[in-house]
Amino acid sequence: MPEFLETTVDKFIFKVATDRYYSSEGIWAQAEGNRVRIGLTDFLQQRSGDVAFAEVKPAGTALAAGDEVAVIETIKVNISLTSPVSGRVAEVNPAMETAPEIINKDPYGEGWLALLEASDWEADRARLLNAQAYFNLMKGQAEEEAKKL
Amino acid sequence: MTDQHDVAILGGGPGGYIAALRAGQLGARVVLIEKDRVGGTCLNIGCIPTKALTTSTELLLKARRAAEFGISIPSAQPDLPRLMAYKQSTVDGLVSGVEQLLKERRVTLVRGEASLTRPDTLQVTGSDGSASEISVRHVILAPGSITARPPIPGLDLPDVITSTEALDISEVPAHLIVVGGGVIGLEFACIYEALGSRVTVLEMMPTLLPGGTDEALAKRLALILRRRGMEVHTGATVQAIEPAENRLRVKFAEAKGESAVEGERVLVAVGRWPNTAGLGLAELGVRLNGRAIVVDERLATNVPNVWAIGDAVGGMMLAHKAMVEGRVAAENVTGGNRTVDYRSVPNVIFTRPEVASVGLTEAQARANGAEVKVTQFPFSANPRARILGEAEGLVKLVCEAGSGRVLGVHMMGPHVTDLIAEGALAVQIGATADDLAWTTHAHPTLPEAMLEAALGFRDAALHFHTR
Numbered sequence: 001m002p003e004f005l006e007t008t009v010d011k012f013i014f015k016v017a018t019d020r021y022y023s024s025e026g027i028w029a030q031a032e033g034n035r036v037r038i039g040l041t042d043f044l045q046q047r048s049g050d051v052a053f054a055e056v057k058p059a060g061t062a063l064a065a066g067d068e069v070a071v072i073e074t075i076k077v078n079i080s081l082t083s084p085v086s087g088r089v090a091e092v093n094p095a096m097e098t099a100p101e102i103i104n105k106d107p108y109g110e111g112w113l114a115l116l117e118a119s120d121w122e123a124d125r126a127r128l129l130n131a132q133a134y135f136n137l138m139k140g141q142a143e144e145e146a147k148k149l
Numbered sequence: 150m151t152d153q154h155d156v157a158i159l160g161g162g163p164g165g166y167i168a169a170l171r172a173g174q175l176g177a178r179v180v181l182i183e184k185d186r187v188g189g190t191c192l193n194i195g196c197i198p199t200k201a202l203t204t205s206t207e208l209l210l211k212a213r214r215a216a217e218f219g220i221s222i223p224s225a226q227p228d229l230p231r232l233m234a235y236k237q238s239t240v241d242g243l244v245s246g247v248e249q250l251l252k253e254r255r256v257t258l259v260r261g262e263a264s265l266t267r268p269d270t271l272q273v274t275g276s277d278g279s280a281s282e283i284s285v286r287h288v289i290l291a292p293g294s295i296t297a298r299p300p301i302p303g304l305d306l307p308d309v310i311t312s313t314e315a316l317d318i319s320e321v322p323a324h325l326i327v328v329g330g331g332v333i334g335l336e337f338a339c340i341y342e343a344l345g346s347r348v349t350v351l352e353m354m355p356t357l358l359p360g361g362t363d364e365a366l367a368k369r370l371a372l373i374l375r376r377r378g379m380e381v382h383t384g385a386t387v388q389a390i391e392p393a394e395n396r397l398r399v400k401f402a403e404a405k406g407e408s409a410v411e412g413e414r415v416l417v418a419v420g421r422w423p424n425t426a427g428l429g430l431a432e433l434g435v436r437l438n439g440r441a442i443v444v445d446e447r448l449a450t451n452v453p454n455v456w457a458i459g460d461a462v463g464g465m466m467l468a469h470k471a472m473v474e475g476r477v478a479a480e481n482v483t484g485g486n487r488t489v490d491y492r493s494v495p496n497v498i499f500t501r502p503e504v505a506s507v508g509l510t511e512a513q514a515r516a517n518g519a520e521v522k523v524t525q526f527p528f529s530a531n532p533r534a535r536i537l538g539e540a541e542g543l544v545k546l547v548c549e550a551g552s553g554r555v556l557g558v559h560m561m562g563p564h565v566t567d568l569i570a571e572g573a574l575a576v577q578i579g580a581t582a583d584d585l586a587w588t589t590h591a592h593p594t595l596p597e598a599m600l601e602a603a604l605g606f607r608d609a610a611l612h613f614h615t616r
Contacts (some may be wrong), residue, residue: 053372055365071615075529078615097368098375 002108005135010146014138015042017108021125022134023084028108029128031121036085038069039112043138045104047145049074054100056092056114063087063116065124070096070113072103083116085124091115154180156482157271157285159263159428162189164459164471165291166247171479172289173254180257180283182273187247187258188240189293190460191468194313197243199336201236202316203499206343210501217538227344229318236316259283264429268452272429287454287482290442291475292428294421294460301328301417303390308397309415312337321345324412326399328387330357332498334418335370339501342379349380349410351387351401353419361465361496363510363545363559370504370561373541380410390415423461438463446488448478456482470494493577497566502542505569508557508576511547520550524582524605528562530613531601532593539563544602546582553581553606564595571599582606 002017016022020030026044030037045051056070063069069083092114095102103111118124129137156172158165161183169181186193205227212225251258261275263283271283296311298304315337321344327334330352342348352359356367371381385403392398393411400409423440436443436451441463448456456478459471473494477487495507514521525545528534534542542562548555558572575585585603590596604610 053369073527078525078527078613080615097372100372 005131007135007139007142009139009142010149012046012142014046014142015108016131016135016138018131020108021084021128021130023082023128024134024137025082026138027081027084029084029124031118031125032115034118034121035090036087036116036118036121036124037112038084038114038116040072040081040103040107041134041138042107043142044079045107045111048072048077048079051100051103054096054103054113056096057089059089059091061089063089065127069116072100081113084128085116085118086120087116087118089114090117154178154257154283154285156180156287156289156479157182157263157283158289158291159271160189160291160293160459160461161187161247161258162291162293162459162471163191163468164293164475165189165289166251167472167475168289168291168458168479169256169475170250170254171476172483173251173256175479175483177479177483178257179254180259180285181251182259182261182263182271182283184260184262184276186244187251188244191471192243192247193240194316196468198236198240198316199312199340200499201239202232202318202340203336203501205232205235206340207501210343214538227321229320233318262427264427265433265435265455266429268433268455287456289475289478289482290425290428290430290450290455290457290461291459291471292424292461293471294466295424296417297420297422299328299387299417299419301387301390303392303397304417306390306392306397306415308413309390309417312416312418315341315416318344322413323347324349324396324414326351326397326410326412326415327418328399328415329418329420330354330381330383331360331418331420332358332496333420334416335374335498335500337416337418338374338379339499342377343501347378347380347412349412350374350382351385351399351410352381352383353386355384357381357383358498358504361506361510362498362504363506363557364512366504366506366545366559366561370500370502373502374500382408421460421466423463425461447481447486448474448489449481454482464491465494465496467494467496490577493573495569495573497569499566502539502562503565504561505565505572506557506559507569507573508555509547510557510559514547514556519556521556522548522550522553522606524548524602524610526598526602526605526610526613528595528598531595531598533595533597534563536593537563544568544598546585546602546606548582548606553583555580555582555585558599562595562598568595568599571596 002019004015020028026041053073063083065086070081155177158181215222263271263273325341325346327350338348358367385401388400442457458474460466480487498504527543529540534540545559547557555575582603590600
């Protein structure tokens with residue numbers, strides 16, 4: 001189990017796992033050997049709403065960091081998710097086809113999106129945010145959102 | 150009988166009767182030979198009776214949701230004898246309508262089976278046992294298709310049924326197992342599910358609706374059915390059907406290993422085969438590809454004056470494809486020079502939700518080397534769909550990247566089997582996304598989803614956004 005940084009904004013609790021890296025859009029990336037697992041942050045999944053469908057680019061798709069890797073559809077909105085790393089899709093979480101709502105239930109665990117064969121993880125990692133940096137960014141975003149309500 | 154006909158048509162299904170009507174309209178003396186009732190598989194045991202059943206079962210489910218719409222209906226239940234009567238009277242009414250039309254076009258209807266002895270001579274065995282010969286100038290073969298029988302042990306067991314028996318519902322099985330997750334299998338799966346059966350679907354291919362349906366939509370449909378409680382196995386090869394006390398056991402293999410499921414009835418719906426045996430085709434030298442008759446783009450076979458249409462020539466086995474081929478063949482045998490434009494032949498599937506498509510899928514368009522832009526719009530953002538309480542699904546347009554020309558339209562959701570007509574027109578006339586977007590669509594209607602999807606081509610959808 002990863003450890004979490006946690007904040008409460010307007011009665012919503014948002015968690016950030018400390019054992020991985022983040023894009024400012026709210027996609028986490030965690031290296032596993034020469035592969036990188038990616039998924040949505042707790043903040044992004046809560047902000048998106050209940051996931052009805054998820055379409056992830058199929059295994060074999062080559063991506064540059066910043067390219068669309070998946071689209072999730074919720075009642076409210078279609079959300080285009082961009083890959084935090086460059087590389088090739090090696091594996092898509094099979095649960096995305098059978099029970100994509102797992103993203104809402106377990107964003108940092110069972111709700112992962114895909115495993116990528118990273119072409120230059122060190123370069124990607126240098127660009128990405130660490131947990132504390134993302135936590136600070138996310139907290140600001142969450143407070144902004146709360147003000148709009 | 151002597152040479153009193155210009156055209157003989159073998160088979161009175163949607164392809165054959167349309168060919169007869171059109172040839173009659175063009176002044177030809179036409180004889181139509183049908184061994185059973187006119188209308189063929191489609192009208193008697195296919196499209197029409199299944200749609201009567203989907204209409205009834207949709208009403209049942211809607212009635213059960215009546216409270217959502219502020220209407221009190223205490224308990225809606227199926228009444229099977231009446232349901233069968235409604236289905237049959239719908240079919241009968243349409244069959245007699247076709248018979249009337251044929252009379253008005255002065256088409257001679259012969260009840261019996263025919264085979265070709267020469268390109269201009271038909272041997273007919275009448276339904277009453279009488280034998281006769283018909284000489285004609287042209288023959289249009291429209292023998293249709295038969296239920297495919299896969300080599301599965303146990304196929305002959307009682308309670309292993311085809312779509313024909315599945316139409317006749319005197320009781321609802323507690324558990325129906327459907328072998329084949331194509332259009333026929335899934336339509337029946339949804340009908341029996343609505344009537345109260347537990348339903349398991351076993352499809353051999355990796356996705357439901359294999360053969361042309363947009364893969365993303367097929368996967369979505371599988372997810373929707375599973376969420377509703379239907380058991381859907383894809384990539385599942387049926388190995389055998391065997392008796393199990395008062396039930397049937399279906400053994401199958403899938404990626405995670407071998408498995409078995411038991412039910413009261415097993416519907417085998419793994420497709421259809423061209424019905425080309427016994428027509429004398431091989432003897433006459435008519436070229437076949439497997440069971441399918443080989444035709445050129447004008448629907449002529451390799452034997453002069455012998456033409457073929459519909460399921461018997463393979464391709465998309467759809468009534469409306471047979472109908473357009475019937476029109477084309479009728480025009481060609483009367484001196485015309487027409488070909489079928491298959492690009493705009495839509496495919497419609499009356500599942501819940503419905504699925505419909507026309508033209509190329511995204512994958513096909515890319516494989517053709519086109520640079521494509523795909524745009525989609527969900528019914529959850531369409532007011533009419535929300536009013537109907539059927540907001541599940543989407544409209545997806547596959548457009549040529551630069552010009553915006555519509556290459557394909559793929560839909561899932563309320564009444565998309567009707568809505569696809571606009572997509573078919575767009576594909577047929579080479580319309581662009583802008584053409585669709587600047588065609589004012591009435592509000593509040595379901596076709597607005599098409600307009601919004603088209604606006605998406607310029608990233609300008611108004612009632613929805615992607616962030």
